Amino acid sequence: xxxxxxxxxxxxxxxxxxxxxxxxxxxxxxxxxxxxxxxxxxxxxxxxxxxxxxxxxxxxxxxxxxxxxxxxxxxxxxxxxxxxxxxxxxxxxxxxxxxxxxxxxxx
Numbered sequence: 001x002x003x004x005x006x007x008x009x010x011x012x013x014x015x016x017x018x019x020x021x022x023x024x025x026x027x028x029x030x031x032x033x034x035x036x037x038x039x040x041x042x043x044x045x046x047x048x049x050x051x052x053x054x055x056x057x058x059x060x061x062x063x064x065x066x067x068x069x070x071x072x073x074x075x076x077x078x079x080x081x082x083x084x085x086x087x088x089x090x091x092x093x094x095x096x097x098x099x100x101x102x103x104x105x106x107x
Contacts, residue, residue, distance in 0.1 A: 007038035007046075014050035025056035 005011075014034055020026060032049035039045045077090045080098035087098045095102045 003034045005034055005036045007036055010034055010036050010050055013053055015053050015056075016048050016050060020051060020053070020056050021059065023053070023056075024059055025053070026059050027051045028055060028057040030055050 011034075015023070015025075017027060030051055033052050034050040036048050036050060037045040038048075074090075075086065078086050078088060080087055080091055080101055082097040082101040085098065091098055
């Protein structure tokens with residue numbers, strides 16, 4: 001990757017991974033073509049990598065096995081390891097358990 005551009009000054013025909021995903025595409029294993037940087041005061045710059053849209057491929061379709069694996073992973077993130085209840089939201093990693101279990105006084 002040789003080219004570095006300032007924020008919003010990159011040439012047309014390039015997109016980030018998120019932008020490709022919004023278009024229903026994936027990078028297809030290609031290396032980033034351009035790096036864009038957004039300068040900030042007293043901090044390192046924000047960096048984003050851009051890929052060529054014309055070399056991108058369509059996103060692979062969701063198979064039943066992949067959907068089941070994703071559902072199982074999300075269920076594990078929603079289940080409190082303390083009370084084993086599906087909370088309906090992802091358990092905060094900072095707490096390690098659901099909010100009601102965390103707020104209970106320890107005996």
